[in-house]
Amino acid sequence: MSTTDHDQLLGQVRDRYAAAAISVNDRTAASCCENSCCDVDAGEGFGAALYTLDDQAELPDAARLASLGCGNPTAVAALRDGETVLDLGSGGGIDVLLSARRVGPTGKVYGLDMTDEMLHLARRNADAAGATNVEFLKGRIEAIPLPDASVDVIISNCVINLSVDKPAVLAEMHRVLRPGGRIGISDVVAEDRLSPAQRQERGSYVGCIAGALSRSEYRDGLAAVGFDDIAIEFTHQVADGLHGAIVRTSKPRPR
Numbered sequence: 001m002s003t004t005d006h007d008q009l010l011g012q013v014r015d016r017y018a019a020a021a022i023s024v025n026d027r028t029a030a031s032c033c034e035n036s037c038c039d040v041d042a043g044e045g046f047g048a049a050l051y052t053l054d055d056q057a058e059l060p061d062a063a064r065l066a067s068l069g070c071g072n073p074t075a076v077a078a079l080r081d082g083e084t085v086l087d088l089g090s091g092g093g094i095d096v097l098l099s100a101r102r103v104g105p106t107g108k109v110y111g112l113d114m115t116d117e118m119l120h121l122a123r124r125n126a127d128a129a130g131a132t133n134v135e136f137l138k139g140r141i142e143a144i145p146l147p148d149a150s151v152d153v154i155i156s157n158c159v160i161n162l163s164v165d166k167p168a169v170l171a172e173m174h175r176v177l178r179p180g181g182r183i184g185i186s187d188v189v190a191e192d193r194l195s196p197a198q199r200q201e202r203g204s205y206v207g208c209i210a211g212a213l214s215r216s217e218y219r220d221g222l223a224a225v226g227f228d229d230i231a232i233e234f235t236h237q238v239a240d241g242l243h244g245a246i247v248r249t250s251k252p253r254p255r
């Protein structure tokens, strides 16, 4: 893919999710024109319905309605008191707010997003929730604005498929995690039988389908930057051969 193609896709992703953030103010739920940001309006594979009712009850309405994910990464990451958590592509802040409760006042949760409108919505939701142990950072997940080895847990919900430079994202995750740190990600993942062209036939890039990695590509990419104990589990189908999936792995401690 050329740099121009990268820049065009990045612009489309930013525009789509800016529109989704604005729609939370104007309507009752995040939604994108043409049904094409992680496709909440289209079916059951995306959005707040993937959270338990108890989780949903912990959240301000606008955070719940802004949910555009494909799973519940906070449920798989087993967060503990005092941990530092980073949410890649934090959107309206749903997983940041749920994580903030899990890590308690001695913990800290960072949300990272590149879209101003999403950051504005997330900060407003954090105020409404009275969350004091959260911070939303502006930036790209391909260049995380945090120091080396500064985070215990990385979560992310339906964002890595949108990146135009996935090897950079995986390398950055490894850099900012402490040795022994872990990852719990929800993402759209393709079956190995689907070529990149077949993924494109099944849905758009901004709709979280065309840019999905296959299970083997995900596993190989994580292993290539040094992750260990990699597990990728399909949870629900979102298109023919494409699934909501949970990706778990950890950064080895030095021997």
Ligand SMILES: C[S@@+](CC[C@H](N)C(=O)[O-])C[C@H]1O[C@@H](n2cnc3c(N)ncnc32)[C@H](O)[C@@H]1O
Residues within 6 Å of the ligand: 013, 014, 017, 018, 037, 038, 066, 067, 068, 069, 070, 088, 089, 090, 091, 092, 093, 094, 095, 112, 113, 114, 115, 118, 139, 140, 141, 142, 156, 157, 158, 159, 162, 163, 164, 208
């Ligand atoms: C599908 S939404 C998911 C939002 C949130 N994780 C959730 O579950 O509701 C994708 C989010 O990732 C952000 N995003 C997409 N690509 C990004 C990138 N390369 N760097 C930073 N943020 C990105 C978008 O602005 C948007 O807020």
